[in-house]
Each structure stands twice: as structure tokens, then as C-alpha cells.
Amino acid sequence: MPAQPSSEPTTLIRGGTVVNAEGFVRADVLVRGERVIGIGVDHDWDADTVIDATDKYVMPGGIDVHTHLEYPIDGFTTRTADDFATGSVAAAFGGTTMFIDFVKKRPDASLYETFVDRRKVAEEKSIVDFSLHAIVPPLAQQADVHEDLERLYEEQGVTSWKFFMAYPGTQMVEDNELLAGMDLAKRLGALPMVHAENGHMINRASSQLLESGKTAEIHHVDAHGHSSEAEAVHRAIVLAEEVGTPLYVVHVSSEQAAVEIARARSEGIEVWGETCPQYLLTALEDYEGLGDRAAGYICSPPIRERANQAGLWKYLAADGLSTLATDHAAFCMEQPDDLPPQKLRSPGYFPKTPNGVPGLEDRLKVVWEAGVVEGRMDICRFVELVATRPAKLFGLYPRKGTVSVGADADIVVWDPNSDHTITAAESHSRTDYNLYEGMHVTGLPVTVLSRGKVLIHDRQLQEAATTTRGQYHCRENAQLY
Ligand code: DUC
Ligand code: ZN
Ligand code: ZN
Secondary structure (H helix, E strand, O other): OOOOOOOEEEEEEEOEEEEOEEEEEEEEEEEEEEEEEEEOOOOOOOEEOOOOOOOOOEEEEEOOOOEEOOEEEEOOOEEEOOOOOHHHHHHHHHHEEEEEEEEEOOOOOOOHHHHHHHHHHHHHHOOEOOOOOEEOOOOOOOOOOHHHHHHHHHHHOOOEEEEEOOOOOOEEOOHHHHHHHHHHHHHOEEEEEEEEEOOOHHHHHHHHHHOOOOOHHHHHHHHHHHHHHHHHHHHHOOOHHHOOOOEEEEEOOOOOHHHHHHHHHHOOOOOEEEHHHHHHHHHHHHHHHHHHHHHOOOOOOOOOOHHHHHHHHHHHOOOOOOOOOOOEEOOOOOOOOOOOOOOOOOOOOOHOOOOOOOOOOOHHHHHHHHHHHHOOOOHHHHHHHHHHHHHHHHOOOHHHHOOOOEEOOOOOEEEEEEEEEEOOOOOOOOOOOOOOOOOOOEEEEEEEEEEEEEEEEOOEOOHHHHHHOOOOOOOOOOOOO
């Protein structure tokens, strides 16, 4: 199939192995404009740009469905360090060509108004495509929030809504509100997402720790027990089943919580679990001796004991857990002048340590290393976890999450023979530390295309990255299978 005459630029990715969730094949990929227009070996294709992918994999760009860029937390007293510019550059360097961030209602605006402002900021800054989930505030913060959710769904394609089962008094919704939100989600076909930790159990444990003088960073993990996560996951599944809606559980950190999801899935219940690299590759043992600097590892739910990791890997392999996202909420350890108080704003007092860890640039590399190179998953499952399943669940498939004719040319050329040692100094996030500092990885994204534009080539940022902007995506309903 010769390329049809067109004024749009063409790119030929030649000599690689195309990897999709369903399988892999040795084939060339022809891109015209923003889309893939041909995949094959027997052709007379010519193109304006030819990329040699010999001995490399050609995969769909990573989709990170859980990020927090320039994101306000703790009652808007601080915000994450990466803005949409630095965060999206870090994403591109790491082979991620689409992210889905969150909108949290500002105190002075409705959820809808906050969404409009945030979408605009991201459109001005991001170099890769993006979308936004809505965070559903308690009704006490916005009594008519369901009207906004419906409007966001209809007008902006916001087809996924996150509910907090933790943080009573600020973000937590009680079960009646969760049920009402799930009812609305079911009526529209939106996908409810839950931060599943029992907020009352966490508050009780925190108070007891503080009363006994256990205020140091390391006690954050003690306040967020496995059982508080497993209980909330179980409850969310029961409530979703009662309503009859599918459910997505974000950032599953505990094997006990994964067991609840896997059990429900084995009974045919439509619940999907996400986990994150920090829960698979870092552990409590990595930060228990760090004193105040354990702050760099604090996130919720917490990074748990090393013995917990094997269970998460087991459920990832068996599809008890179905997606890998980062929950990238990067803060700096050293305080920059131009950012609000960061990780060390309250040394020795864990309740005020900003929650969140970085990972957007590293997700594909570290999961490839620990997953594919170390034999825990094959390359197709890797693609499914980091791109295809996220695209399906969040209404982007088959436009994204696959290298197929007609799909957006969001493509990563992956060199399984390149190696690299991860350091914060060579990373592109604004944060100044890296959870994977010193980790040696084999397998790197060498060329990255976003809707046909080459953003990264030979691991260098290209001119196109300075002149193009990512697009906001209105999303469809989840495709569950
Ligand atoms: N939940 C998240 O998903 N990210 C940051 C903090 C939190 O509680
Ligand atoms: Zn959360
Ligand atoms: Zn998050």
C-alpha cells in the first residue's frame, strides 16, 4: 500500500517488532499526520522521515492514568513540584505519551469551573496528550456537585470520577455519598474510582501514634494499616455491586487489598485494580532508617514491607490487578524558592508531610526491568498493563493504547539492549530525588512519537517538543473487555 498523496508529513518506523497487548509481529509502521496508516512488511512505502527500529520494539506510548501535576494538596497549602510542562517532558522521556490527571474543586469555585481553568492550564503547557478525572468532593463542599459531574461527563468527556474513602473532614465521602455518586455513574456509564482506605481507622491510628509520641515520618506507615486498605476495598466492591456499577480501585498497595479485588473478579464482579511501581519496587525497609528524609517515601496508601511485594506481582500476573500507573505526586526534598513548602515542611511530624512520590518518567523503565527482564511478565502483558488496559478502561481505546491502523501515532521505539542507571540528576521531573536512584535498567524508550510528531529521538528532546502542545481528550465510557 503506497502512501496516498497528501500534504501531511509521513514517518516510517522501519525494521522493528510491533508489540501490542494481543501479540507481536515483525513489521514496519507508516504514519501520516497524526495517525498510523499502515503496518506491514511487504510494501513500497516511502516517507519524509525514516526511523530505524532494527532490533527494537515498537509499542503504543505509555498511558499513565494517575498523575498529579501542579496539584494542590492539604487544603491548598502546598502543591506538587512538577507543572504540566516539566511533568509532560518527564513523561515523554519515559515513553509515556498520555496522562490522566485530576481536578479537585477549588474552595472559591465549583468543580466545573475548576475543571475549565485546569484544562486550559494543561493545554497551554503539556507537550503530550492528556485528560482529567473529576474528584468528587463531599456534598458539604458543593451540594449540587452531581449537576457538575453530569455536565463534565456530557460536555467534557470526563467519564471517570474519583471518590476518597479517606481524609474525613476534607475529601472523604461517607458511604451514602459514595452510593449516590455510584448511582449517577451507573446511570451515565461513568467509571467510579476509589481511594480505598478507611479514613476513620487511619485517623484513630494516627491519634494513638501521636499521643504516644510516635510523630516521626516512619510512623506514617503504621497509621495506614493493611486492614484499613483491605476494609475500604471490600466495602467499595460491595457498594458497587449493590449499585450494579463497575469500579476502579486506584493505587492498590497491600496484598490484602489485592486479594479482595482478585476474589471479586473471580466471582465475575467488574472491579479493576491499579498498582504503582513504588509498591512493587521499593519497600519500608528502604526508608525506615532515613529519619526525616523518610519523607521522600511518604505517600498514601504507604509503601509497605518488602514481603508485601510478591503478592502484588502475583496478582498483576494473574490479572487480579490490571493496570500500572504512577500516582506521580512529586515534591522536592530541598525547598526551592518558587514553590510552596515541600517534603520537609514539618520534619519529625508525619501528619503534615506532603503525601506523594515521583515516578512518571521511570514507570516503563522500572517495570520493564523488574517485570520483563526479570521474567515476571512478557512484553505483551507489559504493554497491556501500561497502555492498552488503561486506554480501554478510561475510554481512549482504540484511538490510543495500540499500534494499529487508524490509531493515534503515539508510539515508543523501545531498545531492549540499551542500558542506563537511573539518577535524579539526569531526570526531567522538577523533583530533586528519585526513588529508583542507582537502579540499573536494560531497556529504554529511545524514540517517542506523540500523534505523529517525534518528541524524543536518540533519547534527546526534539524541536517538535518545543512547538507542539498536547491535546485534551474527551473520553468515551470504559470498555471493560
Ligand atoms: N491519593 C492519591 O491518589 N494521590 C496523592 C494523595 C492521595 O491521597
Ligand atoms: Zn488516592
Ligand atoms: Zn493520586
